[in-house]
Amino acid sequence: MDSEDDFMSAVSSGDDVHLDDSDNDDMSGADDFDFDDEPDPDLGMPKDIMQKKRVAYDISFKVFQPSDIQKQQDDLINEVNLILDISKEEAAILLRYFRWNKERLIEDYMDKSRQVLDAAGLAHTTTSLPKLEVIPGFVCDICCEDGEGLQSFAIKCGHRYCVDCYRHYLSQKIREEGEAARIQCPADGCSLIIDARSLDLLVTPELTERYHALLNRTYVEDKDNLKWCPAPDCQNAIECGVKKKDLDKVVPTVSCLCSHRFCFGCILSDHQPAPCNLVKRWLKKCADDSETANWISANTKECPKCNSTIEKNGGCNHMTCRKCRHEFCWMCMGPWSEHGTSWYNCNRFEERSGTEARDAQAKSRVSLERYLHYYNRYANHEQSARLDQDIYHKTEKKMVQLQRESGMSWIEVQYLNSASQALQTCRQTLMWTYAFAFYLARNNLTEIFEDNQKDLEMAVEALSEMFEKPVTELADPKLKVVIMDKTSYCSKRRVILLEDTAQNLAEGRWTFNVDLTGSGSNDGPSTTR
Amino acid sequence: MASQKRIAKELSECMANPPAGMRVSLANDADVHKWHIVLEGPPNTPYVGGTFGLVIVLPPEYPFKAPVVTFATRIYHPNVTNDTPGKICLGLLKTENWKPSFKIQTVLQAVRGLLVEPQPDDPLEARIADEFRSDRKEFEKNARQYVTQYAKGPVKFDKKLTSTAGDAAATPGASSS
Ligand SMILES: [Zn+2]
Ligand SMILES: [Zn+2]
Ligand SMILES: [Zn+2]
Ligand SMILES: [Zn+2]
Ligand SMILES: [Zn+2]
Ligand SMILES: [Zn+2]
Numbered sequence: 001m002d003s004e005d006d007f008m009s010a011v012s013s014g015d016d017v018h019l020d021d022s023d024n025d026d027m028s029g030a031d032d033f034d035f036d037d038e039p040d041p042d043l044g045m046p047k048d049i050m051q052k053k054r055v056a057y058d059i060s061f062k063v064f065q066p067s068d069i070q071k072q073q074d075d076l077i078n079e080v081n082l083i084l085d086i087s088k089e090e091a092a093i094l095l096r097y098f099r100w101n102k103e104r105l106i107e108d109y110m111d112k113s114r115q116v117l118d119a120a121g122l123a124h125t126t127t128s129l130p131k132l133e134v135i136p137g138f139v140c141d142i143c144c145e146d147g148e149g150l151q152s153f154a155i156k157c158g159h160r161y162c163v164d165c166y167r168h169y170l171s172q173k174i175r176e177e178g179e180a181a182r183i184q185c186p187a188d189g190c191s192l193i194i195d196a197r198s199l200d201l202l203v204t205p206e207l208t209e210r211y212h213a214l215l216n217r218t219y220v221e222d223k224d225n226l227k228w229c230p231a232p233d234c235q236n237a238i239e240c241g242v243k244k245k246d247l248d249k250v251v252p253t254v255s256c257l258c259s260h261r262f263c264f265g266c267i268l269s270d271h272q273p274a275p276c277n278l279v280k281r282w283l284k285k286c287a288d289d290s291e292t293a294n295w296i297s298a299n300t301k302e303c304p305k306c307n308s309t310i311e312k313n314g315g316c317n318h319m320t321c322r323k324c325r326h327e328f329c330w331m332c333m334g335p336w337s338e339h340g341t342s343w344y345n346c347n348r349f350e351e352r353s354g355t356e357a358r359d360a361q362a363k364s365r366v367s368l369e370r371y372l373h374y375y376n377r378y379a380n381h382e383q384s385a386r387l388d389q390d391i392y393h394k395t396e397k398k399m400v401q402l403q404r405e406s407g408m409s410w411i412e413v414q415y416l417n418s419a420s421q422a423l424q425t426c427r428q429t430l431m432w433t434y435a436f437a438f439y440l441a442r443n444n445l446t447e448i449f450e451d452n453q454k455d456l457e458m459a460v461e462a463l464s465e466m467f468e469k470p471v472t473e474l475a476d477p478k479l480k481v482v483i484m485d486k487t488s489y490c491s492k493r494r495v496i497l498l499e500d501t502a503q504n505l506a507e508g509r510w511t512f513n514v515d516l517t518g519s520g521s522n523d524g525p526s527t528t529r
Numbered sequence: 530m531a532s533q534k535r536i537a538k539e540l541s542e543c544m545a546n547p548p549a550g551m552r553v554s555l556a557n558d559a560d561v562h563k564w565h566i567v568l569e570g571p572p573n574t575p576y577v578g579g580t581f582g583l584v585i586v587l588p589p590e591y592p593f594k595a596p597v598v599t600f601a602t603r604i605y606h607p608n609v610t611n612d613t614p615g616k617i618c619l620g621l622l623k624t625e626n627w628k629p630s631f632k633i634q635t636v637l638q639a640v641r642g643l644l645v646e647p648q649p650d651d652p653l654e655a656r657i658a659d660e661f662r663s664d665r666k667e668f669e670k671n672a673r674q675y676v677t678q679y680a681k682g683p684v685k686f687d688k689k690l691t692s693t694a695g696d697a698a699a700t701p702g703a704s705s706s
Pocket of ligand 4: 263264265266267268271275276279
């Protein structure tokens with residue numbers, strides 16, 4: 001158990017429970033992130049464990065780096081250049097005009113080349129190249145200047161402005177609004193797009209680089225199956241075939257080479273198992289009800305036994321009161337001793353019988369309690385994930401220290417990194433299971449879901465507790481094995497939960513207590529049941 | 530800066546020939562970038578009989594950047610925040626829609642148009658928008674009540690709120706009173 005793989009592979013990608021394939025995680029192979037067509041690596045493991053079988057929540061996608069994106073554009077430009085016998089520059093302009101739909105461009109061009117060139121601002125036979133002009137008596141409508149010899153410019157619509165105003169307008173659009181390929185004529189009510197040749201003439205040298213970078217961006221932005229990775233400073237784009245209309249059946253989670261995991265449908269961070277519409281609705285509800293719910297996410301609570309104030313400073317929800325030593329659960333405030341037992345339901349909201357909630361006020365109260373039950377747990381995991389990260393950063397420093405003192409290698413302490421990442425990923429999933437559960441209407445499947453949720457939660461809390469041990473204890477080789485086991489168990493529980501939810505989602509077997517297909521009307525605490 | 534000439538021209542046009550039901554002046558004579566507008570509530574709307582103060586702040590980059598328009602008088606409206614200064618949601622003021630050829634006249638007309646025809650699908654106050662859609666009578670009653678409460682008599686332009694580009698209220702110390 002001391003090869004590099006054992007330490008490095010455990011949870012380097014959140015989904016990866018197959019502990020032995022770090023050899024295949026060659027991140028440079030950006031073009032092939034689609035595991036489907038990879039041959040199974042034969043490492044002498046039983047096939048059923050090793051098989052990279054497509055799980056229900058696993059969607060296929062590819063990561064493209066800037067050079068890949070450039071190459072794809074160049075290839076298309078070259079192709080059109082050859083087929084239509086036009087210059088590469090013109091091919092690029094036409095492709096952008098046709099939103100990179102090569103087939104449509106070629107078809108339309110064959111059909112009516114004159115109109116196509118005209119529409120894209122390339123009609124060199126009808127109008128001469130764009131140029132600046134001095135027109136006697138001209139008054140610029142933007143700056144109201146009318147000086148003699150004032151240079152002015154207009155695109156084909158004839159709306160003429162002085163060159164300073166035109167340049168100012170363009171630099172505003174390019175530098176501050178990030179527009180390039182579809183900037184309109186500055187005139188009120190005129191929607192004619194300023195063509196690329198006019199832009200080349202007008203864009204000042206210090207903006208050309210930015211302008212060309214923006215033109216490049218349109219390639220990704222114009223394609224429905226391409227999206228930029230939203231991580232700050234990341235230049236990669238992801239290709240994924242999941243369509244907007246599929247989003248009630250699948251939660252398309254992708255992960256970039258920069259390790260950021262996000263939803264291809266809505267660009268938010270990984271929100272499995274909850275579908276995009278549910279997430280949107282939940283976030284809106286949380287924002288609307290933030291005042292009601294705010295007190296819950298506070299960092300301090302009172303011990304349920306002696307009422308002394310307890311501050312939460314780690315991710316673990318197993319709390320021990322410093323004063324009376326009472327052990328309780330931060331989420332439900334129930335005794336911790338009962339949490340390990342099979343009958344205890346920290347995660348399930350017990351619906352009261354209908355008789356109790358007869359009048360509107362009582363109904364509204366039950367509905368609010370129900371919301372708070374789920375919000376409480378959602379917010380707790382969100383907060384815990386943050387605290388776990390803090391703890392990891394603190395631990396990381398100590399590990400460096402420990403390495404120096406004990407002679408342990410950097411590789412040998414990486415199991416903590418894996419544990420930390422597993423905690424983050426699992427808490428992220430857990431967090432969203434509570435939003436999911438809030439909108440879930442009970443049917444014969446909800447119990448399995450709640451059991452899975454509970455199992456994952458218990459696994460996470462157990463690992464979290466280990467993880468918070470003092471560094472001196474963490475260095476113990478026995479504890480290290482325990483943490484590694486718990487880490488992989490957590491990841492396994494997460495996969496089980498996600499597989500179950502994704503499969504039922506794909507087959508339309510969940511019933512929700514709100515309509516998730518529509519645009520989502522308001523559902524305050526009083527209207528939700 | 531080149532924008533001075535343009536602003537001066539617009540100002541003299543607006544003062545000489547103001548849009549229907551409006552009076553235009555400068556917040557103080559030394560600064561052409563801050564305008565005060567007094568707007569009469571349009572007829573056939575619940576705002577009739579009220580007088581509303583509007584503050585228009587022209588950014589240094591005007592007309593390449595849109596003016597900032599706020600209500601100095603409280604108003605019950607789906608597209609105006611229910612506080613002072615009341616922020617307005619107006620499509621043509623949005624960065625992606627603004628064009629340097631738009632005039633303040635156009636903006637003022639659009640604000641007035643918003644009073645005549647609220648846009649509940651693009652609300653700043655979701656609750657008022659819901660009410661506007663589902664219970665027009667109640668909405669009109671509330672809007673009229675606001676007029677009686679806040680929009681009668683001469684408009685008061687709060688110095689504190691209009692002294693800078695609209696964020697004076699956020700400076701520390703402003704909250705102590
Ligand atoms: Zn000009
Ligand atoms: Zn035009
Ligand atoms: Zn990335
Ligand atoms: Zn999503
Ligand atoms: Zn206690
Ligand atoms: Zn609990």
